[in-house]
Amino acid sequence: MRIHTFLITTACLVLSGLAQAGVKIEHWTTPTGARVYFVASDALPILDVQVDIAAGSAQDPAGKSGLASITRGLLDAGVQAAADAPALDEEQIAGRVVDLGIRLGGGVDSDRTSLTLRTLADTEQRNGGLTLLRRLLSAPSFPQDVLTREKARTIAAIQEADTRPASVLSRRFGAALYGDHPYGRTPSVESVGAVTRDDIVAFHRNNYSSAGAVISMIGNISRAEAESIAADLAAALPSHAPVAAIPPVSRPKGELVRIDHPSTQAHIAVGMPAVKRSDPEYYALLVGNYTLGGGGFVSKLMQEVREKRGYAYDVHSYFAPRLLEGPFQIGLQTRREQADAALKVVNTVLDGYLKNGPSEAELAAAKKFYIDGLALRIDSNAKLLGYLSAIGFYGLPLSYIDDYPKIIGSVTAEQVRAAFASHLNKDNLVTVIVGGDK
């Protein structure tokens, strides 16, 4: 969870260096409504493609958490026959991926489903890879036998995860923050067990639509080739109406949840639902969080919890913006006997920061980190692809790249204090402790 949210967060920060590096983002919409973001780059003989579908785990029906994820996971379990190509089973698909030397990736988060392709730019491999990508997206066969097997494997993995304090914390923290809202649900043995093939076929049919889809591409191809590729991918998907809106998020009542666990360390999280990606105050929160717990060893939490007291190896905080209010979270792990002592330090730091905000020097350091560090967050095709998809999916302006240093640079300490005050409230902060002595 942490890695995932971090990716989203950084994906939203970056981009300024694009302009510095002379990278040009081209944007258009396919005839069937998919939005396309393309960067031509001849630095390497490769092509990266990402297709984002506007349906993530927040679209899982109640009682069937895991449906979006299982649907995504089964895309390469088989494809139906086409006019010019026979059906493929999972072994044939795996074999084709290997023989072409391509890489498939992607996954599901709360807001979107992603499928990525990395291929050599040679015509044979590229065309083979793109054809396979199109068939996986548009004509998966979802064989029952594979579904049965993967449900069993998923359930076994959930049971195993439920023995680990970090996984228990993640599940319980999400539930405590969001209650019955889709953002608070996680797959369970029961919810995965309840998913049927009909559910999966319907989820794919209703949600894998070109309307709302974003196609991102970077690599050694021309604009004309990119247009043709995007049109081909989008045309393979139905273009019905976008998915249902996610219901609004409400703030939880602040509480302390303790869950017994025999682990040597207590795993602790503090947070609340906080910020939408479209929120203009997001940048003040981002910059401000650097000083609180986002800046590694430079941050107050790391200094007070780890450097001064040796309470934890890892302590951090982040805002993870989503379509709706994504979480603010402080996380740490500490020897079970000192859980309460460590938590007290965390709360003292947080209280002080909510009251005082960053000093001018701290603010300047945070802004310098984000602005000067842009170049190294976009120094590969793989990184750029993530930013293209974030721009597309969250509807950020194309000028975002040029604007970024100005946006970060203009944040004031007062704006940070105001943004923290309006997005975080002690009355709504939830604390979950898994393990630990009372």
Added chain:
Amino acid sequence: MHSAQGMMRDRSRILTEALSVTSISPMPMKPIPKIPALLLGLLLSPVLASSALANPYEMQLRNGLRVIVKEDHRAPTVVNMVWYRAGSMDEKDGYSGVAHALEHLMFKQTRHHKSGEFNQIVAAAGGNDNAFTNLDYTAYFQIVPKRALPQMMALESDRMQNLAFNKEEFASEMKVVMEERRLRTEDNPQALVYEAMNAAAYKAHPYRRPVIGWMNDLENMSWQDAMNWYKDWYTPSNAYVVIVGDVNKDEVFRLAEKYYGGIKPHALPVRKPQVEPEQRGIKRVVVKAPASLPYIAMAWKVPKLVDVNKDVDPYALQVLAAVLDGHDAARLSRTLVRETRVAQSAGAGYDATVRGETLFYLDGQPGEGHTVAELEAALRGELKKIQEQGVDEAELKRVKVQLVASQVYKRDSMMAQAMEIGGLEASGFHWKDIDTILEKLKGVTAAQVQAVAKKYFSDDVLTVAVLDPQPIDPKAAHKPSVPLKH
């Protein structure tokens, strides 16, 4: 094995991101490497199989420090790494974990900088930094905009010679290291199995000790122990610098002379070979820990790569590991996970490029309704199939297609390129050997793969470690074995 045991100072995603092309992690989240490390090295190699290319470049200072520079002008950034040939294998009993502890302490005060300044300077440049310790080495790196490179080299030069952490900093940091051990090992059943397996497989060779150290050794480590480690091993003649990015090699060489040239080298402690005596029969270990899924790891003692030109078997073992678990269509997942479903997961691993000794691993979790014994039999069955029937040409071709494609993909990451150079050097090879290694791997025949499968997998050199899952009793707090010091 290297990738499985590495310890990092901070929970960072930088390395995992750099290596994500091949989906391996330098952190021990999985106790057994899923991708054979030699193969991985190739996947990440920056060097095209054309020795006509001069890039990378290298030079050596008079004090013995080698500097390897790979120019990559795609973006205005640079990776600066300093590697020390001092890993956990160089520790002595009673001092396990001191290499890794010192890695943490390298961020404390020096004669020129206060504690914490290192990170502040890197962050102020917009950069990221971290460090990692392994069996064979300890390495430090920063990823920064290129204009910050001289400053980074100045910082590394300073802590190469002027480290001055005090006793309070030492005591505080050891608490952090013990928290790291709890996080990575004590509460991670598969890591406990991996630790127990190495401790059983080796009785004399230092690879029997965990990189992070035994908890009791950490509890009893002294400031002097850590400082002695620094004084023994941190010297320019035992280090090398790897720099990849938008730089000019001559300028980097000039900077290296300026910042490192004045550091006086000293002799290293004597390293004893500590060769593992011949194993005379199967070893079995059981680890009981809270979990729901059992887990089994099997490890055979096999040869490592010694002579890149003359050796045959290490390359064949590498290809054997790839045939079993090198890609989406490889044998173990296809057969054991998807067909017979005897496994929830199954993997193979072999690291040919190590400073010490090496093992060939098979591991997995049994599938629903299956036992560890059934999975062990099934894993052995996959080996037996290759012993009896060999592998076919199509399988070899697939392994080679992966090699070729990965060679191109790896060029998308400067960090991955730096890791590849540094990792190969750490195990005693030269970065130029990558070309030979790649050609040799491409030349492995089906007969050679079958031959190593027949030759090396005797029970007499096998260690089997099994996780026996214990039910979670939420009320039964795990007590530390020894009271902690304060």
